[in-house]
Amino acid sequence: MKVIEERRTKTIEIQKVFNRMNLVPDSLKDAGFKNFKERTGTEKSFELAKEFYRNFENVEMGYLFYGGTGAGKSHLCRAIQRSLDADGYPTLFLDWVKLSDLARASISDKNINIHAIVRAAIEVDLLVLDDIGAGHLTDYEYKTVAFPIINGRQGKKTLYTSNLDPERLEQWFSADKDGKPLDEDGRCIDRIIGSCKFVRNKATSMRRERARAQMIE
Template identity: 45%
Template sequence: MTTSLFADDEHDGTYCCLGCRQTIGRTYFPPNGKWGLKKACACVVAENEAREKEQERKLRRAKMERIYAKSIMNEALQKATFHNFIQRPGTEAVCKASADFVRSFEGRTTGLLMYGKAGNGKSHLAASINHELNRRGWVCLFLDVPQLFNLAKDTNRKDSKTSLTDIISGAIAADLLTLDELGSGYLTEYEFNDILFPIINGRQGKPTNFTTNLDLGRLANWFEKDKNGAPLDTDGRIYDRILGSTDIYENQGTSKRREDAIKRANGGRQ
């Protein structure tokens, strides 16, 4: 930059961007009788767009923190990272897929569906993804499914300052939503029609990660009927949407929790 951008000489203030090396000239503005920039270079445009995007994310994050103020991730998952995940036989593919997911997140439209035995690290990897993308500035929301249902039901209380619409719109608005423990317990008609379906349907085209202890056949059955055997999703509306919007990985690792318990029982020996 040389002199003021509003100097009287049309060449004063003309500059070359050190980023893209584009020379930015000036043009005369008759209304105020001043010279100003003809246009912003690509660097300035990109910088302004990035600033606007970050501001929009801050607003969404603040709104989400208000809506989900009662959501609590347990201490172990709060500390979960890729670095403290212990790879064991059978976890290699899902671990690599999780790391690749983070690297390729921008522009992704599909999430991950990780299934396998309880305690083998699915939630740890899902939480690690959540934390890393949060650290990089994305707006991420991690909820286990029973917790989501409880938060939604709490909106029916007279003193609730959050509505069911807030819960659903907040989950849809996240850059990444993680639903942990899908298939836990039994679905009710209310949970299916008023909570789960609107969220999953609303997030079509946006990445959503799922973890479940159920294999694909049992997961399909979980959606079909409620606790009393009444039909819920016999047409497979949610199941079909989940399969169509995720890359599916079976975590074939054994339960780390059980292995640790056996180790403690043996006085620290395997």
């Protein structure tokens, strides 16, 4: 009972940090296991996601789900996060694009406490960092958000999603869009490898499948 109350208190404190912040894409607000549509290529990811949730207390490593866009990676991670949140665990789902936008905005907007967001991301029982590898990483984002969170999550359960395979993701961390070195020593990818298993989602894009089905010839 004490553990449950401690979780609830921690969850409330973390949620205060994220009041009025929309860091979950609207398309994923209600994502869950029940409304996930299994398709060819999603089988392994779906089973691993359900197993991760069911055995959360005992699992030692997280996952990095990677593959093409619209394959269901984010949906499954959001399903895990929402299910654990409903069970009383302190959790966060952070969309990287929204988080990086917030980090850049915090430079001029002193009302945005990016350091409080980073601390919360480090402290939760489960963090989902969605769509890493999107866009271009800047020196400020790397030093202020990416490395502190990934480094701070060592030994904790974290889920990542990316459209990039491990090699391309390492390149994304290593330099900015102009080729300026960021993480030349591969510290971020090394920490992710040390705490996560990499799972390739082979499904095609659900959005493209829907578009093709709606085409009028």
